Amino acid sequence: MQKIKHYLNQTVVKIFLLLFVSFLISWVLSGFPFSDQALSQILFLKPFRTSGLLSPYVYSILILLGINVMLSVSLALLNGFCGLFTMGHAGFMAIGAYSSASFIMFAIPSSTPLLLKLIAAVLIGGSMSAIVGFVIGYSSLRLAGDYLGMVTLGFGEIIRIAILNIDAVGGARGMIDIPQFTNLFSVMFVSALIVLIVKRIRESRFGRTMFAIKENEIAAQMMGINPTKIKVQAFVFSSFMAGMAGALFAHSEGYLSTQTFTFVKSFEIIAMNVIGGLGSISGAIVGGALLTVLPEGFRVLQDFTGIDLRMIIYALTITLIMIFLPQGLMGSKNGNVKEFKWLK
Amino acid sequence: MSTSLLALEVNHLSVNFGNVQALKNISFNVPTGSIISLIGANGAGKTTTLRSISGAVERKGEVKLFGNSISGLEPYQVAGKGIVHSPEGRGIFPNLTVLENLKLGTMTGPHAEDHFDQNLSECYLLFPRLKERLRQMAGTLSGGEQQMLAIARALIGEPKVLLLDEPSLGLAPQVVKLIFEIILKINREKKVTVLLVEQNAKQALKVSDYAYVLEVGTISLEGKGSELLNNDSVRKIYLGEH
Known part of the structure; x- marks a missing residue:
């Protein structure tokens, strides 16, 4: 028993387990298809939207949910672990989305297998975003708190407006005809992978030093921690993951507009973290899922009432959560965070 | 001299x-x-x-x-x-557990991480109280225990x-x-x-x-x-x- 447990704890085994589980779930949700063609649709990442248990609408919501969870968890690393209050996370997502979309459309032949395209897209999106994250992190190091928030807000908008003025990626018209190969399987796998990585970071030496900097930077320095190095590393990791989410987003929608990546999106990601509980991985997941599902879930109401109460109820729910659970859904009163058992 | x-x-x-x-x-x-x-x-x-x-x-x-x-x-x-400095007001990290605080002490010395287990058991001898509280958040310790933790953490770094x-x-x-x-x-x-x-x-x-x-x-x-x-x-x- 002990041996099996030890074996299951190996990272490689975990990754394969994640692959298998996400395949299984997408297979079940697609209505247990047995034909070769259907199975290959799941495995080889063709969007699977026409048949199965899910309507195309619910299917696209699930994909968006996975992407939002990725963004929320990646921000948790910066905002929750390291205490760096950043307001430009949508900018990192935009870099990931646009760089992977242009790489797939202009740099490699369209006959490349979809699986290779997906891997390339995610890696290119992540690394381009990480490079920008390094530059932003390094240049805004002397700032903390609200000031860092303002600077990152500015950087986020700079990224968006710069993209808006590049005609090659569509400019204000938006980028169209991006190959769509993100499906439920890939989104589920990548988001689970990100959660696994962030959880490992949380338990590592790097994670502890980030928390130390958040709690007391001077004491952390006196323990021999170099805050500059740790903060830049946190920026790079976080923006890499946000870039991956952006890449998957680009290839699920097939259309990109800079209007998606305004600071409103950044605030949405912050809200996911705050509602879930700052500094908690499970909180970031729950917050991300909730803020995706809530505004859509209330659409049904509109059929009964005839008027659009959706956004009112959405806003009210968030307000009530913050009044009655100021530490967030997964935070507790003394400032600690609760986690799902498997996350801790 | x-x-x-x-x-x-x-x-x-x-x-x-x-x-x-x-x-x-x-x-x-x-x-x-x-x-x-x-x-x-x-x-x-x-x-x-x-x-x-x-x-x-x-x-x-x-x-x-x-x-x-x-x-x-x-x-x-x-x-x-x-040189390990235990600052005024102790400088412990209240929302980390006692064990995590002690592990952070290893950032100081070049070999402190290799000697962690040994140094930790020596700390238990000096501060038996800390051993009972390893999984507790450091912020929930009493003032005296927090000071013990601050000194223990400094010692883990082999100053x-x-x-x-x-x-x-x-x-x-x-x-x-x-x-x-x-x-x-x-x-x-x-x-x-x-x-x-x-x-x-x-x-x-x-x-x-x-x-x-x-x-x-x-x-x-x-x-x-x-x-x-x-x-x-x-x-x-x-x-x-x-």
Whole structure:
């Protein structure tokens, strides 16, 4: 028993387990298809939207949910672990989305297998975003708190407006005809992978030093921690993951507009973290899922009432959560965070 | 006294906060293996002295560690040289567990991570209380336990010189006594040089080999701990005796 447990704890085994589980779930949700063609649709990442248990609408919501969870968890690393209050996370997502979309459309032949395209897209999106994250992190190091928030807000908008003025990626018209190969399987796998990585970071030496900097930077320095190095590393990791989410987003929608990546999106990601509980991985997941599902879930109401109460109820729910659970859904009163058992 | 016997050498240290001169050209030595204390009233510059040694405030003057200058280094670099500073108010991380706090101590010494298990069991001997509280958040510990944690964390980093800022702050007299016993034990058994800053002059002078009295940024008096304890003006001003 002990041996099996030890074996299951190996990272490689975990990754394969994640692959298998996400395949299984997408297979079940697609209505247990047995034909070769259907199975290959799941495995080889063709969007699977026409048949199965899910309507195309619910299917696209699930994909968006996975992407939002990725963004929320990646921000948790910066905002929750390291205490760096950043307001430009949508900018990192935009870099990931646009760089992977242009790489797939202009740099490699369209006959490349979809699986290779997906891997390339995610890696290119992540690394381009990480490079920008390094530059932003390094240049805004002397700032903390609200000031860092303002600077990152500015950087986020700079990224968006710069993209808006590049005609090659569509400019204000938006980028169209991006190959769509993100499906439920890939989104589920990548988001689970990100959660696994962030959880490992949380338990590592790097994670502890980030928390130390958040709690007391001077004491952390006196323990021999170099805050500059740790903060830049946190920026790079976080923006890499946000870039991956952006890449998957680009290839699920097939259309990109800079209007998606305004600071409103950044605030949405912050809200996911705050509602879930700052500094908690499970909180970031729950917050991300909730803020995706809530505004859509209330659409049904509109059929009964005839008027659009959706956004009112959405806003009210968030307000009530913050009044009655100021530490967030997964935070507790003394400032600690609760986690799902498997996350801790 | 030859240079190599000095753990810390502080020469002509001055610190300015705006127009206020907090430290005025002070010099003192900390011999290897001793306990040296700085005592004085509020605002005398005790904490500033420690902070300027570890590089947390801008200062003029020279600080040498075992003969090598450490002036101009960042606090984390000073810590890497083997000077662990336990700051005023203890500087523990309240939302991390006791074990996580102790693990963070390993960031200081070059081999501290390899010796973690051994150092941890030695810490249990000094502070049996901490062993029971390993999984607890550090912020939920009592004041005395937090101070024990701060000292234990410093020891995990295998310091050559330990800078302690007001270890008795806000503690009950019984606990203060215990903490000072432990400081003495660390110095005698582990051969750690200690530079102690204290308002509790009586306890500090009892354990220290040599002491300096700071008064508004200058050293007004110095001498062996036992001598200062019997010095009339020290007794009057700092020990409250008439």
